[in-house]
Amino acid sequence: MTTISELQKRCGEAAAAKGFHEDRPLDGRIEPNRLRDWQGNKLMLIVSEVAEAQDELRKGNSAYHTYYPGNREDLPWKPEGVPSELADVVIRVLDFCYTEGIDLEAIIEEKLAYNATREYKHGKKF
DSSP: OOOOOHHHHHHHHHHHHHHTTTTTOOOOOOHHHHHHHHHHHHHHHHHHHHHHHHHHHHHHOOOOOOOSSSOOSSSSOOHHHHHHHHHHHHHHHHHHHHTTTOOOOHHHHHHHHTTTOOOOOOOOOO
């Protein structure tokens, strides 16, 4: 089975190979606000993928359905739908963690352990 850390590396390397890391300011060599802006923009791309998943539902598509629009015989068809958009969310999260040196697998384990100590629905009514 593939680990989260392995997927993180794979997503980060794939994004870098397609040029998505070229505009990342290098730590220590730039004004700190530039790096924060770059990081903020990358986080907003994650939000936009969540919004695209919501748009699929709003269009009446099932949360379980993947579809392939168009009729391109010479290229692989692009998967669309909620599952595809959620995959994009995860890919962008993993890529962000890759560029920023975040051990996502470790922090997920830490958060799961902490959440196990919390009360039912974390004390909320929703």
